[in-house]
Amino acid sequence: MQGRLKDRVAVVTGAAAGLGKAAALRLASEGAIVEILDLNDGSAAVAEIEALGGTSHSIICDCANEEQIAAAVKAIEARHGRIDVLVNNAGILSGRKPWHELSKQEVERYIDVNYLGYFLVTKAFYPLILKSQTPRVIMVASRTYFLANPGQMAYVASKGAVMGMTRVLAKEMGEQGIPVNAVMPGMVATPGTTEHSQEEAFNRVMGNQAIKKRVQPEHLAGLIAFLASDDAELITGQMILCDGGGYLH
Secondary structure, eight states: OOSTTTTOEEEEETOSSHHHHHHHHHHHHTTOEEEEEESSOOHHHHHHHHHTTOOEEEEEOOTTOHHHHHHHHHHHHHHHSOOSEEEEOOOOOOOOOOGGGOOHHHHHHHIIIIIIHHHHHHHHHHHHHTTOSSOEEEEEOOTHHHHTOTTOHHHHHHHHHHHHHHHHHHHHHHTTTOOEEEEEEOSOOOHHHHHHOOHHHHHHHHHTSSSOSOOOHHHHHHHHHHHHSGGGTTOOSOEEEESTTGGGO
16 A cells, blocks of 8 residues: 555554554555554454555454563564554553542552553564664553543553653653654543443533544544654654643633
8 A cells, every 4th residue: 555654564552443443544544564463353453454455464462461462573573574663552441430449459450551561562562663764652641641530540640651651762762763652532432431431421521622523533543643654753752632622621
């Protein structure tokens, strides 16, 4: 496929559905070869990409499990020898639970998946990123960190950690010319968010936005594709909101 990401190899975690799938489809539509890592079967996403004329593979992988990540890295290295774009997206979303009712195990689960998972995946793929002429690392964070929603302490803490990691990696990887950025969507109707939120909640959030239009997975996917492109070569260490101006409220 032709496009500004032609023949670049992109790894997108948590891309069997939701935001990750939208990102994988957008990157593929711009010419990238997409490797999908997900706990669930990503063959449906692969089929959609192939229907567009693109190239994609899916690997079942728990992105908080070092052994499974290592196996995925080995398979992708055998196929491509490098990666150009890493999108860390795999994670768990939060319901509402007061902080004093959380168990140690519940908090650790969010940290393990939403933060340490990003760290482990980035560390494992780092040698393949170094082989790229156009490397990019993109983290999917959350504007919930700024909003500090009651009942989401563990989730907010894990996403805040991702933002801190993004800034540190931007400085450390900057020595190798690798931009590292985080994207933060508004409230998006994905299978994960609809499990915890009713239609009224989505409408209330949209009503607080400067632009009264519901944020879709494709909006965030467009931002990710931009950050993966040559146009974003000198953008690094940034936390970029894609929420219709909801944070302005």
